[in-house]
Amino acid sequence: MYKILVLLLSCLLWQTSHADTFYPADNGYFEYVGRIDFSRPATPRFWAPGVYVTARFKGPRCEIVLNDEMLYGTSHNYVSIIIDNKPPVRQQLLGKSDTIRLHQGLNDGPHTIVICKNTEAGIGYLEFAGLRCQELLPLPVSPIRKIEFIGNSITCGAGSDQSAKPCGQGQWYDQHNAWKSYGALTARRLNAQWQLSSVSGIGLIQSCCGMSFTMPQVFDKINMHRDSILWDFANYQPDVVTVTLGENDGPQDSARFCQAYVGFLKKLRTYYPAASIVCIDSPMADPTFSPVLQRHITAVVAAMQDKKVSKYFYSRKYQSGCGGHPDLAEHQLMANELTTYIKKLKRW
Known part of the structure; x- marks a missing residue:
């Protein structure tokens, strides 16, 4: 039975392999769908609910780096994270900068990951900063x-x-x-x-x-x-x-x-x-x-x-x-x- 992925935030200890590479958000292998402000390509910003980022990677783990506006200093966005079309994991962000670590139940891949903003503009923006993994791979053709x-x-x-x-x-x-x-x-x-x-x-x-x-x-x-x-x-x-x-x-x-x-x-x-x-x-x-x-x-x-x-x-x-x-x-x-x-x- 597929194990639900465990999400551990940056405050937890994490042993990252030296082989892992950080791929910034402006890498051409990331796919974005939704209304997004790309004026700063390294940190594309989005407000609307349902905006999603898709990537494909190789390796038994990855890290997602997101920035949360924390509107009013207290509001924290929620995201859903989906790997290989398995049941989504719904996660609330905890700080201005969040590193979400995914490793349990993953084999060497390749894997497809989707990060979806679950909350709307009234809770503030999210910025996708990038992904750390063994290797970022090109995606198959998107739905027409x-x-x-x-x-x-x-x-x-x-x-x-x-x-x-x-x-x-x-x-x-x-x-x-x-x-x-x-x-x-x-x-x-x-x-x-x-x-x-x-x-x-x-x-x-x-x-x-x-x-x-x-x-x-x-x-x-x-x-x-x-x-x-x-x-x-x-x-x-x-x-x-x-x-x-x-x-x-x-x-x-x-x-x-x-x-x-x-x-x-x-x-x-x-x-x-x-x-x-x-x-x-x-x-x-x-x-x-x-x-x-x-x-x-x-x-x-x-x-x-x-x-x-x-x-x-x-x-x-x-x-x-x-x-x-x-x-x-x-x-x-x-x-x-x-x-x-x-x-x-x-x-x-």
């Missing part, structure tokens, strides 16, 4: 298919994972898990790359929780939470874009909401001329708001008069996680639904 999932806390995977701390304990981000969110799951099932463009609390015309910006205002940014650093859409042209917005807007004037939704979709079309766009309802919406949102989405899709814009409504509500969010099991069920829909839509 690409999907982008636009949304709010649901898409972030917020409130879904109680493996470390139950609901109501710890910080608001302790139950985040982007790796196991419906978007990431759907993409992996369809053999596609993914990008989560999502912020907890965000809306189309009104956001919650004192947030002063909406998705149309910040969508063109790398750090959506601070509306900063322009993103180059040429870097990632998805085949499919899903939009899950409206929960945080709540009941609004229908004409104003639909007009804003149509405007946002038209902007998306300028960024992604060939993409299929799927407008999705909220799996959290209460019985009063749910039919209202579905009517709005139906009207918006009709108004677009675009054959590549469609809608999908979940078969049921998914609200068993923290704060009424979907839990991990429900993200699996949501991914089941979306995988079936997108597979048929794209004939994948």
